[in-house]
Amino acid sequence: MRAADALMESLKAEGVTDVFGIPGGANLPIYDAVVDADFRHVQVRHEQGAGHAAEGYARASGKVGVAFATSGPGATNLITAIADAMLDSTPTVFITGQVRTELIGTDGFQEADILGATLPFVKHSFQATDPRQIPEYVHEAFHVASTGRPGPVLLDIPQDLSRADIDYEPRTEPVELPGYKPSLEGNIKQIRIAAKAMANARRPIFYTGGGVINGNAAEELRELAASDRFPVTSTLMGLGGYPASGEHWLGMLGMHGTYTANHAMDKADLIVAIGARFDDRITGKLSEFAPHAKVIHIDVDPAEISKNVGAHIPIVGDVKQVLPKLTREYRALQTDSSRLDEWWATLRGWLREHPLYYEPASDGEIKPQAMIEALHRVAPDAIITSDVGQHQMWAAQYFGFEQPRHWINSGGLGTMGFGLPAAVGAKVACPDQTVVCVAGDGSLIMNVQELATCVSEQIPVKVFLMNNGYMGMVRQWQELFWDRRYSSVVMGSSPDWVKLAEAFGATGLRVDRAEDLEGTMRQALETEGPVLLDVRVTAEENCFPMIPPGEAARDLVEAPGLKGSVGG
Amino acid sequence: MRRVGVVMMEAGTPQLVKLEDLHVPGQLSGRKHILSILVENKPGVLARVAGLFSRRGFNIDTLAVGPTDDPSVSRITLTLDGAVHPIDQVTKQLHKLVNVLKIRDMEPEETVAREMALFKVSSAVENRAEIIQFAEIFRAKIVDVARRTMTIEVTGSADKIEAFERMVRPHGLVEMVRTGEIAIGRGHE
Known part of the structure; x- marks a missing residue:
């Protein structure tokens, strides 16, 4: 059998049903095999789009996302997506064509050392x-991509090898790699100690992250939180791991997290970190982070433990396996939960006095936050993808995610242009679900070519563009921290998004009055096929709360106008 | 891997854990560490290890790579300053490389460590005898003699090699080549 056909067979054996990619010279044999392959191949318009689509697919479905690209520029175009998948631990396999074996190292046409380039x-x-x-x-x-802490794996195949003939026999035995053995179970003694520490905590908090989503442990997390009245916050990546309507929910933490979540971390005596990695966007100034707290750190990646913040009780394991054991051990202690009364009184006070807040519009203008609230009213169960910037933070703050795998954004790398291709991937993975890309006008243009993919491949994603005419988050930083010296952040009125959508063969809609917002959103959702809805929002709105860069979490600044606001 | 965290009591006793008794152990050992790393003998493995060190800002003091008794396995021996780098974090990051099979943080008392160095020293007629004497004291070997230079091979601990360097430097050190330390665990009774 031709090796390229064996490649398709082995992908099929791994359960692959969808692949995203673009052909080129070095992967011609692979694309010849694609013709007869038993899976769907989505022809995207740029390799970066293929990469992010594979990520969106993986994040929506939990399956491994797969992207193909050719050698040289095809492969280097994938790099941003590979780095993105690494930082957000997204299970993905990237298969690149490479120049013929005898050309490797000669600077041949379309040769790039993609293996070397992506090593980090x-x-x-x-x-x-x-x-x-x-x-x-x-x-x-x-x-490797799908077990332990998930992540991207690259397979580079020289062109001559994929056209060679080999004897192919389907693999039956499981993969064994001598240097790769993730620990999944969690040391039971450590789990017991953790339970006993939790039982003694008076101001505990669960700090949960993307590991809960990747590890399919949302239910296990709810059970643990319900074993006592444990307050729960989550990182941007962990949203949906605990329902926003859940009674222990404090909101997201971190740079644009809630007052309550950030102050709860600051005052906590015990932080239970669950699949989270103490990123700088969470801790703020590291030396002043959570000064009173002891830390239980549960993570499948031992290198995350004590990397940024020292762990007093480390537990290396898969959250899905560790959390039920911890729940069992904790319940067995039969603690008196009245010790948490005082803590909850404080938390409830903060929740009441320091809610998320924005100044309502007076003149029919659409506030960006109101746009997200309206989106939640018209599509509460949608899978939401986003680009990177203010719109991403507002979506994270105001949508109120109830379920895992319904919030797909670029958290670690912060990749503008992620949202549309990720929505393509999510919709291919979950064709029966509504998929909405909340886009920013600065971001959307970066991968807007994938609208062509949506049209030609009939992938009916809905793009809700939060259009403020700026690269809004950079503008906000320039306003707040760089004396309002705006530098290269104005996006202007180009393009005409409605016409652009139409030019691609999609439906373009526009709304600029608050009273028309929900109706137009519904129209966009009900219109068949891909739709781009251009929502004109307040131009110079800032995203609050905000921990100023380099400052402590407790120094977070709340929205101006919030009654009783003490931020700043 | 060294266990971080503290076990204060028998696991399984009903007594609770007092939060004030919990401590994070210090991350910096303050001494030199020799890591002996077994890796798969595959292309690019050294680049992965070296890349990891540069990317994470870990400074390698010496590095030696060579085959082992098993042709499919190579050994990377490297030395690091534990006063600057948290060795635990270094080894955990190394373990994440799929081609890394085993890492030993060699215990100084239970390890024999050796390095080889070649010194090319200027040797005029009047100081030749003295250099030869140094070589004898250090059990070094003279491996090449030319009209103006002598080349001496020294094997031993890094300290010994540094001591020899101090001795010959005043005579004019033309060039020095060091292999970096390699190490092996001492045999047990």
């Missing part, structure tokens, strides 16, 4: 040197 941000990578390795590497790549 792949979980693992392979370059085939023998065609018989190809199916073997596929299985190893899927194993």
Whole structure:
């Protein structure tokens, strides 16, 4: 069998049903095999789009996302998506064509050392040197990408190898890699100590992250939180891991998190970190982070433990396995939950006096926050993807995610242009669900070519563009921290988004009056096919609360106009 | 891997854990560490290890790479300053590389460590005898003699090599080449 066909067979054996990519010279044999392959291939318009679509697919479905690209520029165009998948631990396999073996190292046409270029941000990578390795590497790549802490794996295949003939036999035995053995169970002694520390805590808080989503542990988290009245906050990546309507929910924490969540971390005596990594956007000034707290850190990646913040009780394991054990151990202690009364009185006071707040519009203008609230009213169960910037933060703050895998954004790398291709991937993974990309006008233009993919591949995503005419988050920083010296942040009135959507063959809609907002949103959702809705929002609105860069979490600044606001 | 965190009591006793008794152990050991790393003998593995060090800002003092008794496995021996780098974090990051099979943080008392160095020293007629004497004291070997220079091979601990360097430097050190330390665990009774 031709190795390229064996590649398709081994992908099929891994359960692949959808792939995103673009052909080119070095992966012609692979694309010849795609013709007869048993899965859907989505022809995107730029390799970065293929990469983010694979990520969106993985994040919506929990399956491994797969993208193909050719050598040289095709492969280098994938790099942003690979780095993005690394920082957000997204299980993905990227398969690149490479120039023929004898050309490697000669600076041949469309040659780029993609293996070398991506070394710093792949979980693992392979370059085939023998065609018989190809199916073997596929299985190893899927194993590494999807187990332990998930992440991107690159497989680079020289063109001559994919057209070579090999004996292919489907693999039956599981993959064994001698240097790769994730610990999943969690040390039971450590779990017991953790339970006993939790039982003694008077101001505990659960700080949960993307690991809860990746580890499919939302239910396990709810059970643990319900084993006592444990308050729960989450990172941007963990939203939906605990329902926003849940009674222990404090809102998101971090740079644009709630007053309550950030102050609860600041005053806590015990932080239970669950699949979260103490990123700088969470801790603020590290030396002043959570000064009173002891830390229980549960993570499948041992290197995250004590990396940024020292862990008093480390537990290395898969959250899905560890949390039920911790719940059992905790329940067995039969603690008196009245010790948390005082803590909850404080928390409830903060929640009451320091809610998320924005000045309502007076003149029919659409406030960006109101746009997200309206979106929640018209599509509460939608999968929301987003780009990066103010709109992302407002979506995170105001949508109120109830379920895991319904919030797909670029958290770690902060990749503008992520939202539309990620929505393409999410919609391919979940065709029966409404998928809305909340976009920013600065971001959307960066991968807008994927509207063509939506049209030609009939992928009916809805793009709700929060259009303020600025690269809004950069403008906000320039306003607040750079003396309002606006530098290269004005997006102007170009393009005409409605016409642009129409030019691609999608439906374009526009709304600029608050009273028309919900109606137009509904129209967009009900219109068949891909739709771009241009929502004209307040131009110079700032996103609050905000921890100023480099400052402590307790120094977060609240929205001006909030009654009783003590921020600043 | 060294266990971080504190065990204050028998696990399984009903007694609770007092939060004030919990401590995070210090991250910096304050001494030199020799890491002996077994890796798969595959292309690009050294680049992965070296890349990880540069990316995470870990400074390698010495590095030696060579085959082992198993042809599919290579050994990377490197030394690091534990006063600057949290060794635990370094080894945990290294373990994440799929091609890394095993890491030993060599205990100084239970380790034999050796390094080899070649010194090319200027040797005029009048100081030749003295240099030869140094070589004898250090159990070094003279491996090459030319009209104006002598080349001496020294094997031993890094301290010994540094001591020899101090001795010959005043005579004019033309060039020095060091291999970086390699280490092996001492045999047990």
